Amino acid sequence: MLYWLLRRILLGPLIRVLYKPWVKGLENIPTKGPAILASNHLSFSDHFFLPLHVDRKITFLAKAEYFNGRGIKGWLTASFFRGVGQIPIERSGGRASEAALRTGMKVLDKGELLGIYPEGTRSPDGRLYRGRTGVARMALESGIPVIPVAMISTFEVQPPGRLIPRLLPKGQVGVVIGEPLDFSRYEGMSTDRFVLRSVTDEIMYQLMVLSNQEYVDIYAATMKERLASARRSGAETGLPSGHAELSVTPGGHAATPSPAGESDAVSPAEADPDKGKKKAEDGDAA
Numbered sequence: 001m002l003y004w005l006l007r008r009i010l011l012g013p014l015i016r017v018l019y020k021p022w023v024k025g026l027e028n029i030p031t032k033g034p035a036i037l038a039s040n041h042l043s044f045s046d047h048f049f050l051p052l053h054v055d056r057k058i059t060f061l062a063k064a065e066y067f068n069g070r071g072i073k074g075w076l077t078a079s080f081f082r083g084v085g086q087i088p089i090e091r092s093g094g095r096a097s098e099a100a101l102r103t104g105m106k107v108l109d110k111g112e113l114l115g116i117y118p119e120g121t122r123s124p125d126g127r128l129y130r131g132r133t134g135v136a137r138m139a140l141e142s143g144i145p146v147i148p149v150a151m152i153s154t155f156e157v158q159p160p161g162r163l164i165p166r167l168l169p170k171g172q173v174g175v176v177i178g179e180p181l182d183f184s185r186y187e188g189m190s191t192d193r194f195v196l197r198s199v200t201d202e203i204m205y206q207l208m209v210l211s212n213q214e215y216v217d218i219y220a221a222t223m224k225e226r227l228a229s230a231r232r233s234g235a236e237t238g239l240p241s242g243h244a245e246l247s248v249t250p251g252g253h254a255a256t257p258s259p260a261g262e263s264d265a266v267s268p269a270e271a272d273p274d275k276g277k278k279k280a281e282d283g284d285a286a
Contacts, residue, residue, distance in 0.1 A: 016052070019171075021052065021053070021171075021173045023053040023174060025178060026053060028180060029056070034108040034110075035147055036114050036116060037050070038118050040123070041121065042154040050115070058113045060087070062081055064088040067081060067088040089103055101137060101141075104116065104134075108138070108142050116134070118200060120220065120221060123155065124224050126155040127215070128213035129218065130204070130217055130219050136183075136199035139181075147179075148203060148207050148210055150178070152211065176210045181203060202257075215257055
């Protein structure tokens with residue numbers, strides 16, 4: 001109820017008037033039945049612009065911290081996120097990752113649309129970061145295609161640390177929806193980490209093409225940790241924080257996610273489990 005109230009009466013009309021957002025490829029989202037919508041994650045405002053264009057409800061997996069606040073503010077925040085179709089998940093790995101996976105599978109089992117951000121967190125600088133393999137595992141276990149979704153210019157609307165969204169020229173913000181990606185060729189291989197990485201990188205490659213973002217072959221969370229460490233180091237040494245940030249940015253990194261990241265890339269033919277085992281690296285659910 002609150003989802004449709006926000007979309008059709010409160011936030012939806014306001015966003016249309018202020019931004020005039022556009023959409024391309026809307027026909028790629030099915031009118032019924034389950035689908036996995038895998039999106040790049042540029043800003044908090046991503047939660048509004050995609051659902052604005054889709055007539056069906058999209059349920060997103062969101063970090064549990066949004067739902068655990070105290071007092072009136074915490075209650076309002078949790079109510080808002082539930083209202084815009086978000087369900088809480090823990091992101092600490094291990095059992096929490098498995099629980100997040102099962103939560104997403106329940107949404108798909110009900111024939112609904114599941115939204116997921118494979119990067120696991122918002123981009124710290126507007127670039128596209130390495131995907132977590134949870135989206136691949138959901139796709140392989142469910143047999144449901146993945147629809148890549150690229151958010152355009154939402155980073156400029158609300159970059160990290162900005163509470164109030166910026167007003168951009170009308171028609172600058174948009175959404176590009178790609179054709180469904182079918183991974184049925186990997187049926188029965190949902191526990192093979194070579195395959196999970198290959199599938200995830202294929203999804204990230206499509207997001208890179210649709211969004212025209214620069215790709216960085218490390219996790220966004222890792223980059224955030226490096227930037228935070230650099231800022232602390234800059235404060236201790238008296239250097240400007242910008243100087244510290246530049247020192248940890250992987251300059252000239254022209255990586256692409258297809259083929260997979262150079263440290264663990266494999267082709268589909270190499271994903272045969274009889275050809276060797278690989279050390280577990282990233283079983284995250286989102």
